[in-house]
Amino acid sequence: MEPTVNRVWPRVFQRLYRTSALPRRTHSGCAERADVPASAKPALLVSRLYQPSNLRDAGPDSRLQGELTCKSQRLMQQAGLIHPSNPGCYYYLPTxxxxxxxxxxxxxxxxxxxxxxxxxxxxxxxxxxxxxxxxxxxxxxxxxxxxxxxxxxxxxxxxxxxxxxxxxxxxxxxxxxxxxxxxxxxxxxxxxxxxxxxxxxxxxxxxxxxxxxxxxxxxxxxxxxxxxxxxxxxxxxxxxxxxxxxxxxxxxxxxxxxxxxxxxxxxxxxxxxxxxxxxxxxxxxxxxxxxxxxxxxxxxxxxxxxxxxxxxxxxxxxxxxxxxxxxxxxxxxxxxxxxxxxxxxxxxxxxxxxxxxLSTEDGIRWPGLLAPYQVCVLPPKKGSKADDAAASAEELVRALGEAGPNLRGEVVLDDRTHLTIGKRLKDAGSLGYPYVVVVGRAALEDTPRFEVICQGTSETMFLSKDALLDLLGRVETV
The missing domain is CATH 3.30.930.10 (Bira Bifunctional Protein; Domain 2)
Known part of the structure; x- marks a missing residue:
């Protein structure tokens, strides 16, 4: 029987799910993993990341929420990176x-x-x-x-x-x-x-x-x-x-x-x-x-x-x-x-x-080595004129997984294709991915091109797949 999640995922992400090397379960219920190449591992999907930006106030004690007295505190709380617990103490969330x-x-x-x-x-x-x-x-x-x-x-x-x-x-x-x-x-x-x-x-x-x-x-x-x-x-x-x-x-x-x-x-x-x-x-x-x-x-x-x-x-x-x-x-x-x-x-x-x-008033900017994830890929909105380019997003994510060990686990796919590109671009900017790749109509051209936004420099480029892989393959990670 198909996993329940497949009924709501767009077709491109169903393919990603089916072709990912999933762990086989033992009788004890533990995952038994074989050596899985990076390109065969499940993509990191934005919809699955726990980075809540809509947390309610910490409770009746207003001191817990506190005044957002500086840019870093405001940006980190609004982006769901931290959440106040006791006065002067925070939940550090996964991102x-x-x-x-x-x-x-x-x-x-x-x-x-x-x-x-x-x-x-x-x-x-x-x-x-x-x-x-x-x-x-x-x-x-x-x-x-x-x-x-x-x-x-x-x-x-x-x-x-x-x-x-x-x-x-x-x-x-x-x-x-x-x-x-x-x-x-x-x-x-x-x-x-x-x-x-x-x-x-x-x-x-x-x-x-x-x-x-x-x-x-x-x-x-x-x-x-x-x-x-x-x-x-x-x-x-x-x-x-x-x-x-x-x-x-x-x-x-x-x-x-x-x-x-x-x-x-x-x-x-x-x-x-x-x-x-x-x-x-x-x-x-x-x-x-x-x-x-x-x-x-x-x-x-x-x-x-x-x-x-x-x-x-x-x-x-x-x-x-x-x-x-x-x-x-x-x-x-x-x-x-x-x-x-x-x-x-x-x-x-x-x-x-x-x-x-480092940050702007509207978005986090990280030191390159410390960015939670290096690359965010944005497929087209479902039902848009560029929807046929969704398959190119899938292929690009796989290619980035094979681009080198420095990008392993560093690429996320914003699979929330019910949202516009503009909304997802805004979210990507607030979270500070160093590189955002938009897969749009240019990916359907005879020579496919991808829009690449470098958050640190605010520079936008249109690159071929090979040029994009060359650029991101040289990103330094730790």
């Missing part, structure tokens, strides 16, 4: 999870490229560790605090200096030959923001990459610090984001040296001072000259701008390692205290900040 997973892969590549090793630490942190470092009181109301049934105190970790240093301290056999040691994780963090706002830019629950380095001496630790800063610069360059590295205050993390990585934006909450003549840049909190002359070159006035902090690095020295006893055996086989650094990247904040600075 943005794809983007976040891609960002995590880019971060992994850069961090592991400088020797980082990934681990995962508990979010539930003992109050004893935080009291030992004297940050239990210093952090004040920003800590989410709780007690277990035995009365023991804990906090939900906003950062993990205490935890990772204790972990390293428990290794009695750490040798100088194992240094530098760079340990990092990408996890949920928690901070009890008094006034959460700007969507994912300032929340109470968020994803962060935090790395911690252990070195044999201060000179080596400063080299590690510099290498992480270079990796951050390379990361943002790959994403096409113009980040500025600025001198910053060490705050409640502490240490001897600190830098922020700021993405210039009008909605930014940080005030930056940048010299137009030399490379000096700093958070206004660290400049004592009153913001008039550059403290480095002295020859130019400092220009003030706003920025979104997307990364922060700290040279800690022995602040935590001495307190928790994180030591190693040096070349003389004697115990020595490790020199530390810590380095954060706001994962969900980078996503929101990128949307904030």
């Amino acid at each position: 943005i999870v794809r983007s976040m997973e891609k960002l995590v892969r880019v971060i992994d590549q850069e961090m592991q490229g400088i020797g980082g090793q990934k681990l995962d630490m508990p979010s539930l942190c003992s109050a004893h560790l935080w009291k030992t470092s004297e940050r239990w009181d210093l952090m004040g109301k920003e800590l989410f605090r709780l007690k277990d049934r035995h009365g023991a105190e804990y906090c939900l970790g906003p950062t993990h200096e205490e935890a990772v240093t204790t972990l390293v301290a428990h290794q009695a056999t750490l040798s100088y030959r194992q240094l530098p040691l760079l340990l990092y994780q990408i996890t949920r963090k928690f901070r009890d923001e008094q006034k959460p706002r700007f969507g994912l830019l300032r929340g109470r629950e968020f994803y962060m990459k935090d790395m911690y380095s252990f070195d044999a001496d201060e000179e080596a630790a400063r080299r590690t610090y510099a290498s992480v800063c270079r990796a951050y610069a390379a990361l943002f360059a790959r994403l096409g984001l113009r980040c500025v590295q600025v001198q910053a205050d060490t705050g409640n993390i502490g240490g001897k040296l600190s830098h922020e990585f700021q993405l210039p934006a009008d909605v930014g909450e940080d005030r930056l001072l940048v010299c137009g003549r030399c490379s000096f840049a700093a958070n206004v909190e660290t400049v004592s000259s009153g913001g008039t002359d550059c403290p480095r070159c002295g020859a130019a006035a400092l220009a003030e701008s706003k920025g979104i902090e997307v990364g922060h690095t700290f040279f800690l020295g022995e602040k935590y390692s001495r307190v928790f006893g994180a030591a190693f055996s040096n070349a003389q086989n004697k115990p020595a205290v490790a020199q530390m650094g810590c380095y954060g990247l706001g994962v969900t904040r980078i996503l929101a900040a990128a949307v904030e600075v």
